[in-house]
Amino acid sequence: MNLFTSSSRGRLAVFALSCVCVFSVMLAASEWLVRVHAQPADAMTKHVALFETTQSPYVAFGDSHVARSFDAQAPVVNLGYPSENIAKIAWKAERYLDRTPSPETVLIQADPHLFAPYRTRTGLEGYSALFNGDASARLLSVSEYYRPQLTALWRAFVTHGGRLESTVETTEQGALLSPGNLAEWGEQKIRKFTADRLELHQPHPGFQQSRAAQQYKSMIAAFLDRGVSVCLVSMPVSPYYKNAVDALPAEQKTGWDEAFAFFEALAQEDRVRYFDHRNLYTNLRLFRDPDHLNKAGAIEYGPVLQDACFGNVKRSDGAQIADLK
């Protein structure tokens, strides 16, 4: 007598069966986590809905610097979203232009880290599927958007006692107002965080010839072709971040200087303006971390940026914002 389970083939079968079963259970549980807990609380869900429905001729594009730091007021809509690279911003801009009848003014983020390798080496990563939205028919947990986040989602779910709640407040106009107070961090922590960020944010050497730089220029050209005014903005950063950039050794600082020169050169075009707002705030209480404003900062900065870029636009309450031109 020889049991199936004591043979080599039996061992292979037991292994495969166990592997498939456990994997299936994990996949099913993750799908439940995403659909029941993550997606309803996810700022991205609200962002996609806003992006797909807005007809506003006044919008802002960028990554978390724009999304978190600009508390836009109607009719301006903040279409920035964290971690977006130029490929994603350009893709969204093209889609926005395609379906908006008469766009007028657009804010585009002009920060050097958009040309850092950690941003330029990634592409759309399933953005089109995410925004095209037949999500109910697919396995969301293996989508390119949720799959890389599953480990972090499970960790947060367990840590928060079986709940996933966003601490970020999404406004009607698309801003992601964030908690946090840099003033409570302590000097050493800020310096270390800033040093780590700068290493990550270092623009790619020779980025002007990169595909990302070409995409950035093409995006601006596409807006100008449609008669849209373009407002380039280097977003506010804390004094620690700004000073750390200024103190970089010459060989590293070159990339940053070239990036700002790149933005200034683009602003030579008619109907393109460039605002360097990096130095605007020194009060640490307005920052969530060294390079993002928090909710208080975004509320304070919102009218300033709105005046600068959309100053000739009437607010939804009818008031005329001073025309800067």
Add this chain to the structure above:
Amino acid sequence: MLFSSFLFLFGFLPLAILAVFLASRFFGARAASAVLLVASLIFYSWQTPVYFFLIGGSIVANFLLGARIARTRSKALFGVGVAFNLGLLGWFKYIGLFSQTLSDLVRADITIDGVVLPLAISFFTFQQIAYLADCLKAKHQTYDFLDYALFVAFFPQLIAGPIVHHADVTPQFKGRRFAKFYADDLASGVFLFAVGLTKKVLIADALAPLSDGAFGAVAAGYSIGLIEAWIGVLAYSFQIYFDFSGYSDMALGLALLFGITLPMNFNSPYKARSIVDFWRRWHITLSSFLRDYLYFPLGGNRKGALLRYRNLFIVMLLGGLWHGAAWTFVVWGGLHGAYLCVNHAWDKGPGKTVRLGAFLSTTLTFAAASLAWVFFRAESFDAAFMMLAGLFGATQALVPVFSEPAMFSLPVLAVASVIAFAAPNALELLERVRRPEREGALSGGAGEGRSLAVVARSVAATAGLGALCAVAVFVLMTSGPYEFIYFQF
């Protein structure tokens, strides 16, 4: 291509197995060898196709040199062969270090940088030098080119070992198990591969945030506290063990799928009771190579204690340099050289009468190995000394060293230590699950009850491993593979 990548697991590997199986089935073992060689070269050149010419050129040159050396017994030709191999290694791996060091010494900028280290060059260089040395001594069989090329390029061992000896592997390409895909080989191969994948993904990669946090802080010039330093160093000690031994387990398992048995590379090294014992258990194939082709030619232990210590020290210094092109690796090797000298001196002296006991000797050995890992992992001497200062409580952490997610790795650290010190290793586990087959456990008779228990344990272990493997694949799917630490060497 990484063993722990989806491309390898669900693309390259099934296709390679299918192609070799079909070649073996319809055209015989030689065709299977040829197909496996092609697959191995594709595996090697996948990310950087130009490396095909590097490994191809190295294989052809060494094969021709070997044949000529075997025929002529020419030491000069052997010297040329060694110089050729070390020259390649020197250029690709050490030119940056040596030119930088020379620049510092003469205070002139003559650095040569930008030379990219090709994968596996440290490994296939050593294997081929050993082959040439054996050609000179005529210890080897005469291999044809296909067997030789496959011995060097065989993908399971190509990137990070084990450093296989030609005499151990090449004859197997003509053996009865090669490319036959027997169920026992497949089952055992899958088992070992799954153990390795689990060790790599669920333990080594999970510990990375702790070691990266601590060593990243000191690399950035931040002082570190006692607890953070010990967590970082312990995390790295286990990370490198589970990473490298996981890779070796995967390599053994993959080779077994093709009916090839590779030599054991790790035998629970942290259970070692002395540094001498540690080096019999850690990276065994490297230790064997260094012993046979460096320590013995230097004179070994035949010319008295002092020369023995000198030889040990030289071997370990060069072993350190082999691991990486930085002086910190040399210090790591030097520390182990010193440890070995102390160990031998102790054995000759007080150790004859004084017994430390298993717990103390194992703890001391692990602590010594862990302290040495500081130099292995640190990015500079400044960082290493800052970490040592933290380990001895001389400094305080002024910044948060570990991110919030990294704290989730602490339970993994505890599990890793239990496995490393108390659990059986992959080959021992494999023996246990194979026991019912070997013993014909259910053949009836008086031992049937005991045998049923053996079978139940075997099934439970196999099912448990399947479950862990599923978790590992799931983690890979969600976070992507980390590169193996030993790929850089």
